[in-house]
Structure formats: C-alpha cells, structure tokens
Amino acid sequence: MIQESALWDALSGVIDPEIGLNLVDLGLIYSLQVSAEDTVQIVMTVTTPGCPMVHSLTFGVETAVLAVPGVRGVEVEVVLDPPWSPSMIRPEARTSAGIL
Amino acid sequence: MLALRPGLLAAYHYNQEIIAITHLLVLGFLLSVISGALYQLVPVVLETRLHSERLARLHYGVHLISVAGMVVMFWRWDMKQVGHFGSGLAFGVGLLAWNLGRTLVQARRWNPVSFGVTSAIVWLVAVIGAGLALAAAKSTYELTGRTDVQPMLAVTLAGLEAVQTFLARFEPLAVMHAHAHLGLLGVFVLLTCAVAFRLVPMFLLGEIQSPRRAWAALGCLNAGTLAVFLTVLTQSPLKPAAGLLVLAGVTLYLGELRAIVRARRRLNLDWGIRMFLFSQALLLPTAALGLALSLPGQPLTEFIGRLETAYGFLAILGVVGLAILGMLYKIIPFLVWFASYNHAIGRFRTPALHDMYSHGLQAWGAGLWVAGLVTSLAAILLGSPAPARLGAFLLLLSLASFALNVARILRHFFRPRLQPLNAPQLTSTPRTP
Numbered sequence: 102m103i104q105e106s107a108l109w110d111a112l113s114g115v116i117d118p119e120i121g122l123n124l125v126d127l128g129l130i131y132s133l134q135v136s137a138e139d140t141v142q143i144v145m146t147v148t149t150p151g152c153p154m155v156h157s158l159t160f161g162v163e164t165a166v167l168a169v170p171g172v173r174g175v176e177v178e179v180v181l182d183p184p185w186s187p188s189m190i191r192p193e194a195r196t197s198a199g200i201l
Numbered sequence: 202m203l204a205l206r207p208g209l210l211a212a213y214h215y216n217q218e219i220i221a222i223t224h225l226l227v228l229g230f231l232l233s234v235i236s237g238a239l240y241q242l243v244p245v246v247l248e249t250r251l252h253s254e255r256l257a258r259l260h261y262g263v264h265l266i267s268v269a270g271m272v273v274m275f276w277r278w279d280m281k282q283v284g285h286f287g288s289g290l291a292f293g294v295g296l297l298a299w300n301l302g303r304t305l306v307q308a309r310r311w312n313p314v315s316f317g318v319t320s321a322i323v324w325l326v327a328v329i330g331a332g333l334a335l336a337a338a339k340s341t342y343e344l345t346g347r348t349d350v351q352p353m354l355a356v357t358l359a360g361l362e363a364v365q366t367f368l369a370r371f372e373p374l375a376v377m378h379a380h381a382h383l384g385l386l387g388v389f390v391l392l393t394c395a396v397a398f399r400l401v402p403m404f405l406l407g408e409i410q411s412p413r414r415a416w417a418a419l420g421c422l423n424a425g426t427l428a429v430f431l432t433v434l435t436q437s438p439l440k441p442a443a444g445l446l447v448l449a450g451v452t453l454y455l456g457e458l459r460a461i462v463r464a465r466r467r468l469n470l471d472w473g474i475r476m477f478l479f480s481q482a483l484l485l486p487t488a489a490l491g492l493a494l495s496l497p498g499q500p501l502t503e504f505i506g507r508l509e510t511a512y513g514f515l516a517i518l519g520v521v522g523l524a525i526l527g528m529l530y531k532i533i534p535f536l537v538w539f540a541s542y543n544h545a546i547g548r549f550r551t552p553a554l555h556d557m558y559s560h561g562l563q564a565w566g567a568g569l570w571v572a573g574l575v576t577s578l579a580a581i582l583l584g585s586p587a588p589a590r591l592g593a594f595l596l597l598l599s600l601a602s603f604a605l606n607v608a609r610i611l612r613h614f615f616r617p618r619l620q621p622l623n624a625p626q627l628t629s630t631p632r633t634p
Contacts, residue, residue: 114622115546118538119404120467121553149403151248153241153535157543164547165622187406187466199469200406 103135103171111169112143115161117154122198124158128189131180140174141166146185155179203577204593207586210577214510215374221275226517227384228268228290234525235392236264236297238532239318243304246314246399252303256296263293284336291329298326313415317395320423324387331380337361338368338376371434379434381513386447387426389521390484394422394454396528397481401458404474404531405465414457421450432495444492451488455481471555472563476527479571483519487512503584511581518596519574526570526603530563537610541617549619557613558606566602569595 112130113123124130124145131144143162147155159177166175187200195201202222203210209218240257244250251257267289274282301322308315342358350358368376398415402408409415428443458481462470470478490512499505534554542551577592 111547111622114550116551116553118542118551118554119535120406121555148406151245153245157539157546160543161546166547168548199467201466201468 103139103141103169105133105135107169108133108135108141108166108172111165112162115158115165117148117158119154120148120198120200122190122194124162126191126194127185128191129158129185130162138173139171140176141169141172142176142178144178144180146180146183148185150181150184204590204597207580207589207593210510210514210581210589210592211584211586213506214513215377217275217278221272223513223517224268224275225272226522229272231389231517231521231525233264233268234529235389236260238396238528239297239301239322239392241532241536242396242399243301243318246318247304247308249304249307252300252307256300260293260296260300263289263296267293280336280339281341284333284340287329287333287336291333294325294329298322313409313412313419314395314399316416317391317398317419320419321388321392321395324383324391324426328380328384328388331383334364334368335376335380337364340365372436375434375436379430382433383426383430385513385516385521386422386429390516391419391422391426393481393521393524394418397454397458397477398461400528400531401461401474401477402465404467405462405470406467407461407465409457410460410464411457414453414460418450418453418457421446421453425450438497440495440497441492444488444495448488448492451484455485471530472560472567473527473530476530476567476570477524478527479567480520480523480527483515483523487515487520490515504582507582507584511578514577514581515574518577523570523574526566529603530558530606533607534558534610537614541613542619545617545619548622550622552613552618558609562602562606562609566599566606569599569602573597573599 109125112133113125115124116122117124117127117129120127127148129145129147131146132142133144134142136142143166145159145162147158152158159179162177163175166172187195190198190200202225206218209216209222212219214220214223240251240254267286270286271283271290274280274286301318305315305319340361342362398409425443425447428446429440431437432440432443458478462478490508494505494508494512531554534557537557538551538554542549545551573592573595575592576588576595580586580589580592
C-alpha cells in the first residue's frame with residue numbers, strides 16, 4: 102500500500118532552482134492519484150509557459166516518486182491551465198521566500 | 202588595454218586603437234554573449250526547439266577566428282584584411298540568422314518579444330553589411346584595370362568599387378557614426394528591451410502590464426533605428442526628430458519596465474536584476490545626450506568631441522555592458538546547474554541558483570562597475586588620462602569580482618554539491634541583498 106504522505110514528502114525534495122522552493126510549497130503539483138496498479142498519476146504545472154526547467158522538473162518528479170516504496174510507475178502530465186500564479190504558493194513558504 | 206593606454210579615452214574616438222578596442226568589446230564580448238544567449242533564449246521564448254545546434258557550433262568557431270582577426274587588423278589599420286575577416290564574421294552572422302530564422306518560423310504566436318528579437322536579428326545583418334561596406338570603401342584595389350584577372354574576381358572588384366564610389370558621397374565620420382548607431386541601437390538596445398519583456402517578468406514573478414505599450418516601445422525603437430541611421434549618414438537636419446523617436450521608444454520601454462517591477466510578486470531584487478535595471482535606467486540619459494548631440498549648428502569642438510566619446514562609452518559599457526553582466530548572473534548559474542544537477546534532481550537535494558555564488562562579491566562588483574563608469578566618464582569629459590586609468594582599473598576590479606563568482610559557479614560543474622534528500626535544507630530562500 103503506497104502512503105500518499107510519502108509521495109508528497111518525496112515531491113517536497115524536488116526544488117525549483119530559480120525560486121529556491123520545493124514544488125509542493127510552490128503549488129506546482131495540482132493533483133496526485135495512485136491507481137490500482139500502483140502507478141502514480143501526477144498533474145503539475147510550471148511557473149511560466151515555456152519554462153526552461155520543465156524537463157528537469159518533470160524528471161525530478163518522476164525520479165522522486167519512483168523512489169517511494171511500492172510505486173511501480175509514474176505518469177506526469179504538465180498543464181498550463183489553470184495557469185500558475187504566486188498566490189498558489191503556501192503562505193508560510195511565500196513569506197520565507199519574500200513573495201507577495 | 203584602456204588601463205595600459207589611458208590616453209586613448211582622453212583623445213577623440215576616431216582612431217585605429219579605439220576602433221580596434223571597441224570592436225574587441227562589442228564583437229568579442231557583447232556579440233559573443235548575445236549570440237549564445239539568443240541560441241538559448243529564442244527556443245524558450247517561442248516554446249520550440251533550436252533549428253540546428255551544429256550550425257550554432259560552426260558559428261561559434263567562425264565568429265571567434267573572425268573577430269580575433271578583425272581586431273588585430275583594425276589595430277594595424279589594414280582595412281583590406283578587416284574586410285576579409287569581416288566576411289567571416291558576416292558568414293557567421295548569416296548562419297545565426299538562418300538558424301534563428303528557421304526557429305522563429307516555428308513560432309506558434311507572435312508577441313513583443315519575438316518581434317523585438319526578429320527585428321534585432323535583421324538589424325544585426327544590416328550592421329554587418331554596413332561594416333563590410335565601410336571596409337570596402339576604405340580599401341585600395343591594386344588589380345583594378347588589369348585584364349588578366351578571373352571574371353569572378355573582376356565582378357567582385359567592380360562591386361567593391363561601386364560600394365566605394367557610393368560611400369564616397371558621405372562624410373567618413375558620419376558613415377562610421379551611422380554604422381555604430383545601427384549596431385548599438387538596432388541590435389543591442391532593441392534586443393535587450395525585447396528580452397527584458399520576457400525575462401524580467403519571469404524572474405520577478407510578474408507579467409507585462411501593457412502589451413500595447415511594449416509593442417509601441419519596440420515600434421518606436423525600430424523606426425528610430427532606421428531614422429537615426431539615415432539622418433546620421435546623410436547629416437540631415439532631421440537628426441533631432443530621429444533622436445526624439447528613440448527617446449520616445451526608450452521612455453515607453455522604461456515605463457513598461459517600471460510597471461512590471463512595481464507589479465512584481467517577488468519582493469527581493471537580487472543584484473543581477475538590480476544591475477540590469479540600473480543599466481536600463483541609463484538608457485534615458487544616454488538617449489537624451491544623443492538627442493542633444495544631434496541638435497544642428499554644433500561645431501565639432503574638443504568638448505563636443507569628448508561628449509561624443511562619453512555618449513558612446515555610456516551606451517556600450519553603461520547600458521549594454523552592465524545589462525549583460527547582470528543577466529550573466531542569471532544565465533551562467535542556470536547553465537551550470539543544468540549541466541551538474543539535472544540528472545540528480547529528485548534523487549538528491551540540489552542547490553538553488555542563488556546559492557551558487559557570493560552575493561557580497563556580486564554587490565562589490567556592481568558598485569565597482571558603476572564607480573569605474575563614473576570615473577571614466579569624468580576622465581573623458583576632462584580629457585585627462587590619469588582618471589581614465591583609475592576608471593579602467595575600477596572596471597577591471599569589477600570584472601575580477603565577476604570572474605571570481607563565475608569560478609565559484611563553475612566549481613559546481615566540477616564538484617557538484619549533492620545532499621541526501623532527507624538532509625535539512627540549508628538555504629532555500631533568496632537572501633535579501
């Protein structure tokens with residue numbers, strides 16, 4: 102049985118190097134679902150369309166999630182709708198990163 | 202070179218050493234960085250892929266050899282060889298224009314950024330053409346009139362002599378100034394403005410506040426580039442009108458940039474962004490000085506000559522040089538991070554870009570650059586070599602601090618700092634400079 106909290110913890114280790122916050126705190130992970138076959142489906146976004154880090158971040162997400170015990174596969178979908186905005190950053194992370 | 206020969210800055214700028222140094226700086230440093238940045242940025246801006254990396258590599262090799270040869274030949278004032286190496290440079294720029302042109306046609310939608318970048322590439326081709334024409338006009342052709350030359354060579358010679366005859370209609374200093382404006386305004390300033398509309402909102406978590414104002418700024422700057430080139434070339438009394446057009450473009454651009462910065466969501470401005478914004482603010486006094494120098498009826502006195510040199514110095518090292526140094530603090534960490542940590546993300550805790558270099562050193566570098574700029578400008582206006590040497594040393598110190606920071610960044614390339622994922626995150630938030 103895959104613990105969903107373990108997946109979120111794993112994703113918290115992936116940092117957007119430009120902003121210096123992890124993807125969970127940044128609000129880039131829109132949804133996370135575990136299928137009956139223990140495959141994890143993730144819908145995420147990036148901070149700006151055409152973000153040069155998009156491949157690195159999706160690779161980081163796949164790698165981090167695959168390292169969680171029990172995960173057999175991962176599917177990452179990057180969407181731009183709804184567009185990301187700084188209001189999606191967790192309030193406590195927003196304060197520490199100096200973001201309004 | 203300026204530190205070794207400070208008298209050059211105190212003299213009038215139309216001499217072979219200053220022309221050689223200017224081309225070393227403009228083509229060797231600024232154009233090299235900008236070409237590399239374009240190959241990186243255009244695909245990002247257009248959300249597509251670069252047409253050919255192989256062509257970009259070929260361009261890099263051709264560019265290095267051509268610029269080195271051109272600078273040496275300018276120093277010797279061998280204009281025929283300048284033309285030969287310049288043809289190599291033109292070939293390289295042709296490769297860049299083809300490569301980026303093929304990339305640009307893939308654009309899904311056009312915006313102020315893609316328009317600005319495209320027009321800057323067009324101006325780049327034009328300025329290289331103008332430079333080659335200048336070299337052709339200043340060369341002598343020993344084979345002229347001989348009957349034993351190959352037909353191809355005879356046609357080429359006839360073409361070069363036609364260019365020479367055409368340019369002989371214009372005053373040589375006006376031709377050189379028109380060429381310089383075409384390059385600085387059409388290529389560097391326009392490109393910086395276009396790129397700022399993409400990168401500043403991206404780094405500050407903001408967005409363009411008025412696309413109409415952004416389009417208008419780039420439109421005015423494009424029209425202004427053409428108008429300045431033609432009126433300077435022909436020594437037209439309409440030069441101030443062209444200058445006003447540029448000033449209008451600069452004012453619109455700075456108005457939009459200010460609005461973007463004010464509406465940003467990221468409060469902290471790092472020193473890279475501060476350097477860039479300060480350099481862009483210098484556009485206003487530079488454009489105003491250019492406008493003042495364009496007013497009719499001014500005799501070319503010693504002081505006016507010094508003002509012209511100060512104008513060029515401020516444009517190259519104040520506006521463009523400082524903007525590029527600021528942006529390099531954003532680009533180099535990204536490229537090194539990508540090479541060193543891309544494979545490790547998700548498996549290890551990777552550093553943030555702002556943790557890869559010293560912020561103190563960066564702040565010192567920015568301060569030294571501004572001090573060097575002010576001191577050099579004072580030296581130029583006073584026509585005095587001693588402060589010119591001091592100014593050059595301050596600029597050198599600034600570059601040394603930049604080099605030290607680049608070395609710190611490159612250390613991550615050779616010895617990546619990887620922490621286990623469960624280790625506490627030491628620095629994750631940007632420090633307030």
